Amino acid sequence: MTAWNAEQNADFRGPLDVTRAATAVLDAQGTVIGWSPAAERLLGYRPPEIIGRSLATFLLPDPVPSPLSLPAELRGNEIRAARHRDGHELIVATAVCPLPGDGTAAHVLVATELKDLRQWESGLALLQGLATQSPVGLGIYDTDLRLTWCNTAYERQIGRPFAEFRGRRADELYSDGKFVTTGHPPTLDAVMRHVLDTGQPFLDLHFQGKPPSDPETDHLWSCAYYRLQDADGHVFGVCEDAFDISERYKAKRRLALLVEAGRGIGTALDVRVTAERITEVAVPEFAATVTVDLAQGVLKGEVPATSRAAATSLVRVARCPAEEAERVKPGERPPRCGPDASDSPADPERAAPSTPAEYPSPAEYPSPVEYPPGSPQYRSLSSGGLVLDDTVLVVPLRAENSTLGLVTFHRDGAGPATFDGGEVALADELVARTAVSIDNARRFTRERTASLALQRQLLPQHVPEQSAVELAHRYLPTDDETGVGGDWFDVIPLSGTRVGLVVGDVVGHGLQAAATMGRLRTTVRAFAQMDMDPVELLSRLDDLVAQPAEEQRSELGTPDGTYADVTTGATCLYAVYDPVSRRCVMARAGHLPPAVVAADGRPTFPDLPAGPPLGLGGLPFESMEIELPVGSLLALFTDGLVEARDRDIDHGLDTLARVLSDRHASLEELCDRAVAELLPSGSTADDTALLLVRTRELDASQVTEWELPAEPVAVRRARDLATQQLHQWELQELTFATELVVSELVTNAVRYAEGPIQVRLIRDRTLLCEVADRGHTSPHLRHSGEDDEGGRGLFIVAQLVQRWGTRYTPSGKTIWTEQAFPTTG
Numbered sequence: 001m002t003a004w005n006a007e008q009n010a011d012f013r014g015p016l017d018v019t020r021a022a023t024a025v026l027d028a029q030g031t032v033i034g035w036s037p038a039a040e041r042l043l044g045y046r047p048p049e050i051i052g053r054s055l056a057t058f059l060l061p062d063p064v065p066s067p068l069s070l071p072a073e074l075r076g077n078e079i080r081a082a083r084h085r086d087g088h089e090l091i092v093a094t095a096v097c098p099l100p101g102d103g104t105a106a107h108v109l110v111a112t113e114l115k116d117l118r119q120w121e122s123g124l125a126l127l128q129g130l131a132t133q134s135p136v137g138l139g140i141y142d143t144d145l146r147l148t149w150c151n152t153a154y155e156r157q158i159g160r161p162f163a164e165f166r167g168r169r170a171d172e173l174y175s176d177g178k179f180v181t182t183g184h185p186p187t188l189d190a191v192m193r194h195v196l197d198t199g200q201p202f203l204d205l206h207f208q209g210k211p212p213s214d215p216e217t218d219h220l221w222s223c224a225y226y227r228l229q230d231a232d233g234h235v236f237g238v239c240e241d242a243f244d245i246s247e248r249y250k251a252k253r254r255l256a257l258l259v260e261a262g263r264g265i266g267t268a269l270d271v272r273v274t275a276e277r278i279t280e281v282a283v284p285e286f287a288a289t290v291t292v293d294l295a296q297g298v299l300k301g302e303v304p305a306t307s308r309a310a311a312t313s314l315v316r317v318a319r320c321p322a323e324e325a326e327r328v329k330p331g332e333r334p335p336r337c338g339p340d341a342s343d344s345p346a347d348p349e350r351a352a353p354s355t356p357a358e359y360p361s362p363a364e365y366p367s368p369v370e371y372p373p374g375s376p377q378y379r380s381l382s383s384g385g386l387v388l389d390d391t392v393l394v395v396p397l398r399a400e401n402s403t404l405g406l407v408t409f410h411r412d413g414a415g416p417a418t419f420d421g422g423e424v425a426l427a428d429e430l431v432a433r434t435a436v437s438i439d440n441a442r443r444f445t446r447e448r449t450a451s452l453a454l455q456r457q458l459l460p461q462h463v464p465e466q467s468a469v470e471l472a473h474r475y476l477p478t479d480d481e482t483g484v485g486g487d488w489f490d491v492i493p494l495s496g497t498r499v500g501l502v503v504g505d506v507v508g509h510g511l512q513a514a515a516t517m518g519r520l521r522t523t524v525r526a527f528a529q530m531d532m533d534p535v536e537l538l539s540r541l542d543d544l545v546a547q548p549a550e551e552q553r554s555e556l557g558t559p560d561g562t563y564a565d566v567t568t569g570a571t572c573l574y575a576v577y578d579p580v581s582r583r584c585v586m587a588r589a590g591h592l593p594p595a596v597v598a599a600d601g602r603p604t605f606p607d608l609p610a611g612p613p614l615g616l617g618g619l620p621f622e623s624m625e626i627e628l629p630v631g632s633l634l635a636l637f638t639d640g641l642v643e644a645r646d647r648d649i650d651h652g653l654d655t656l657a658r659v660l661s662d663r664h665a666s667l668e669e670l671c672d673r674a675v676a677e678l679l680p681s682g683s684t685a686d687d688t689a690l691l692l693v694r695t696r697e698l699d700a701s702q703v704t705e706w707e708l709p710a711e712p713v714a715v716r717r718a719r720d721l722a723t724q725q726l727h728q729w730e731l732q733e734l735t736f737a738t739e740l741v742v743s744e745l746v747t748n749a750v751r752y753a754e755g756p757i758q759v760r761l762i763r764d765r766t767l768l769c770e771v772a773d774r775g776h777t778s779p780h781l782r783h784s785g786e787d788d789e790g791g792r793g794l795f796i797v798a799q800l801v802q803r804w805g806t807r808y809t810p811s812g813k814t815i816w817t818e819q820a821f822p823t824t825g
Helices: 005-012 037-044 116-133 152-158 188-198 246-264 271-280 296-300 376-383 419-459 511-529 536-544 549-558 647-659 665-677 712-730 734-754 793-800
Strands: 023-027 032-035 079-082 089-098 107-113 137-142 145-151 202-209 218-228 237-243 288-296 316-319 388-390 392-399 400-411 469-476 488-493 499-505 569-576 583-589 595-597 621-629 633-637 688-695 701-707 759-762 768-774 803-809 813-821
Touching: 023 037, 032 296, 037 079, 079 107, 089 271, 107 116, 107 803, 137 152, 152 237, 188 202, 188 218, 188 237, 218 246, 246 271, 246 419, 271 288, 271 296, 271 316, 271 400, 271 419, 288 296, 296 316, 296 419, 316 400, 376 388, 376 392, 376 400, 392 419, 400 419, 400 813, 419 688, 469 665, 488 511, 488 688, 499 511, 499 633, 499 688, 511 536, 536 583, 569 621, 569 633, 595 647, 633 647, 647 665, 665 688, 701 793, 712 734, 712 759, 734 759, 734 768, 734 793, 734 813
Parallel strands: none
Antiparallel strands: 023 032, 023 107, 079 089, 089 107, 137 145, 137 237, 202 218, 218 237, 288 316, 288 400, 388 392, 392 400, 469 688, 488 499, 499 569, 569 583, 583 621, 595 633, 633 688, 701 759, 759 768, 768 813, 803 813
16 A cells, blocks of 8 residues: 555545645635645646636636526536646536635635545445445444444344443453454454554454344354554554354355265165264254154165055164264264164154164064154155254155155254254255165165075075084175175085085175076086086086076076176185095186195195186186095185285285184184184175085995906895895895895996996995996986886886985996985884
């Protein structure tokens, strides 16, 4: 600001003030007898050049006749044209004042440029507007900080005439107010005193308080304080201007609440967590208490009925009172913002029955929350719209044409008791966002529940006890938002007391992955029952997965005709353990190798050829055969157990090996320890399957084997040996059937195959009879004609035994039968 501007801003005199304007003293005839320095500056005439000359010398005559008796030059306030000494014209405002008395001086004429007058008039209008029309409250306090003047807006804030509170101090007018802006003195008096003492203004300080005109509601003002002084620099007070920004602050808070809701609501695909989030967002900023009641079926993923909404059975899933939320530090979750946050179960408005984490049966649901007819909640359910009833606002949670539940906002006396139009719109928006998120969580719950049910039905429900191995297993579905995955395991009893061990993993999650897992598991079980070796089984399985996309689309396609190939890339490990030979043959298709722990506790991971994942092809599968002494531990698992986002797979394998090396622990204990150490949080981003087996060996007294030549006499020899062994095992009741079985199988071997012939009897949970030869043709069960001389033996055998079948070996085949032991009464 220049020195001239500073001078002008400090001088409040008008431009026609005699002390500032160009002044000329005139006699009765309009002759100039006096000339001021300001007149010389304005018109250029020096006093000697103008005194004694007529007024018309510099002031042009008015063309309009004047009704006054004075000359035209001496009429009252006018806008006139004046001529400068150098000849140019300028527009001036003039005022003429008569002088009393009998002296020569008769009038005083003052003049100023019109633009200066207009500028001064604008400033005067501005001051008038600030005093009477401005929404900004202005108050002037003297050096004792007592109110000496205020404008109309300030007077409206107080709600009384100025005369009634003139001389009061600011702290007396707003005794309960406070500054919410930091970095300045804490009180109104301290702020004003600082401004008076230092001259440093304070701008945009936010002050919160209840004005005397509205003592029930908190208002927020943006205030500025600056020192007042006259043209000579004398300090005479401090000015306060305050603009009520309550509505703007409310709008800002509403926007912040919506932003917070966008961050918190809908981040978890869980119905109850989503319901709790809106209570955490709205309390205590928006309401004192917020409750969320949902239709009971929503918690299970069901769609509520679209009709008879008033009769909908509701369950309290979340409630958050302000007194609890205020005790929570920023970033923490209110401890009682949940279904059990109630104080009085007898009051349906405050009832909050507990909601279990899972709902296996309807009996475990909390009791319904019932609202009587006429209550705001009942009216909202009946109408399908929001209901505002004094301090209660009820907004329905709607998705498409269904009402999912209700959100009730309740206020007490701590803040504004009622909800204004903007707050009702905000509540409607908050609930609408929550409804979308709850509906998404409901859909996810429905799909996840169906996926888990399908997967659990497809996984082994009960693994029967095996003579070959001792078993323990764990399966953990993923807790990730992508849903259940496709990991599986299986234990398959095979002929000759052998056992097949399977573990696999399907790409992807959800229903598609669960269905694919069931398909692969069923196929593996079917192939295993055909006594295929691991390499052949994986090769057949790979061929199935790699079938043309058109065939898979018909089997695995989605309803809209799209196709998601979740079968290709699946992995599988298949192992067969024989407790008689203690040999284990295994092969894998892209899966992790098993862990083998010797009887002395030394863990290893066999260098089993990997093989490509299923459906990719390109490389053949290879098997490995190892001997497992009695008491060896074999662990089959999926990558969800040993691999995680925060650790690499090698670290997980090392941890698993360390856990399994405890040879004194039971298999159940080892399963629990492995899950506890590798999945300490109890959850995983991928499915986890773990199958532990400890090998056993059949006692020598349970197995007997003979080798016979491929000659007709071998039939009788085999029959005699079998009969003698059955008597030793005290199984004489099975003699007749066993003789027929041995006779038929050995006869077929002699007739259609090559020798030598091996006959083996195994006494386990059933009696197994096996006849092996070097032939590769398998007998088939058929009905013989009336004229056929043979072909009935195998049919008879099939009627005498529980099961029978054929398995192939590199040197030939083995036909086996299985008979149940006689029941003891």
